Amino acid sequence: MNFNQVLLIVNPISGDLDKKQIIQKARDYAKTNQITIHLFATTGEEDVKKIQDRLDSLKIERIIAIGGDGTINLVAKAIKSYGIPLGIIPAGSANGLATNYGIPESLEEQVKIAFGDAIFEMDLLNINDDICLHLSDLGINAELIQNYEESRFRGKFGYLLQSLPTLLTSEYPFEFEVETNFKKQQTSGVLLAIANANKYGTGANINPNGKMNDGKFEIIIYRKLDLAEIIKTIRNETDVNSDVVETFQAEEAKIICKTPVAFQIDGEFKGESSEVIISIMNEKLKVVVPAEFNSQALQA
Known part of the structure; x- marks a missing residue:
């Protein structure tokens, strides 16, 4: 790992999982690897601007989103021009992007992948702006x-x-x-x-x-x-x-x-x-994925 500042973005109302347990797992992993965690909880009020304000004021090198597809979409809107890798810990009612990347159901594995080094640059679609x-x-x-x-x-x-x-x-x-x-x-x-x-x-x-x-x-x-x-x-x-x-x-x-x-x-x-x-879109989104996904993408 070549980073030590992480912004952990959590949607407290997505899905039906206990977010406190997920946050604690991420904190424990970060502490073990001497990484600093900054926590941001979405509220539905100007979240994109607030996330960008955090990115502008802190030296963030990795973003990890805890939530479902709506949360990931929100975070992508905020960070697409920053080029900072995004790790995903699926915790929503629908977790389509995590499903596409083959992110496993084990929380420990999810946390490990989100802090990992396998980066995939995905296209972004502009649909009705x-x-x-x-x-x-x-x-x-x-x-x-x-x-x-x-x-x-x-x-x-x-x-x-x-x-x-x-x-x-x-x-x-x-x-x-x-x-x-x-x-x-x-x-x-x-x-x-x-x-x-x-x-x-x-x-x-x-x-x-x-x-x-x-x-x-x-x-x-x-x-x-x-x-x-x-x-x-x-x-x-x-x-x-x-x-x-x-x-x-x-x-x-x-x-x-x-x-x-x-x-x-x-x-x-x-x-x-x-x-x-x-x-x-002109921008690409850098997503942290399981290492095997990148291997499959190269073979396809």
Whole structure:
């Protein structure tokens, strides 16, 4: 380790894990390795500016975020221009980015990785002037997230409880016009995903061939609810029926919806949208990952 000043950012209300235990594990690890910890707890009030003020006043060399995808997204907004590596200790209701990087469930391993030396520089997407790290979508999954956020049950159980009501009340299929730097088409579907990474937090691998550092993103259109074909994409099978699922790459894109459609970024419901504009940001985000992830990325 060639750093000794760490800003530990924690979202005290994300997920249902005991954050005090996680903070103490991080403090113990830092003390053993003669590293100074500075603690910052998010409040929902000007967190980006407050984090940047800390970075400007302290000689921070590593940032570690404790929380879910929403917390990681917030931290990324604050630090993307600083070039400081970000370690992740997943502790939210949804932990999609941690799932994509293969961060294990063991807290001790999570802490060790977050303080580690394996750095991966990932692309960042600009979607309607907002930042996206791994997955955004329009349609039935965003409706599920909206219903989940309005319910009182957290975690994967909360998502499960909202699945059937979402299916019963959704007004799919949705009409989309998709324009990229190389094609323009009219289409309809139950879900249109904008993917920088491979997996949702549930582990569903909807974008098996995507890479988070190739300067491109994937657009995935599920034209109808066909369980057999959806399972094929999750299993990374290549003979997916193109009448059900279509995937193509882009460097920039514009999506126009015939009527406003539920929209989410990194697991956070953003309301209903009629137009979505996507591009690759100039900045990269340095993420601390398991060493084996970097080895797999080099082989891919």
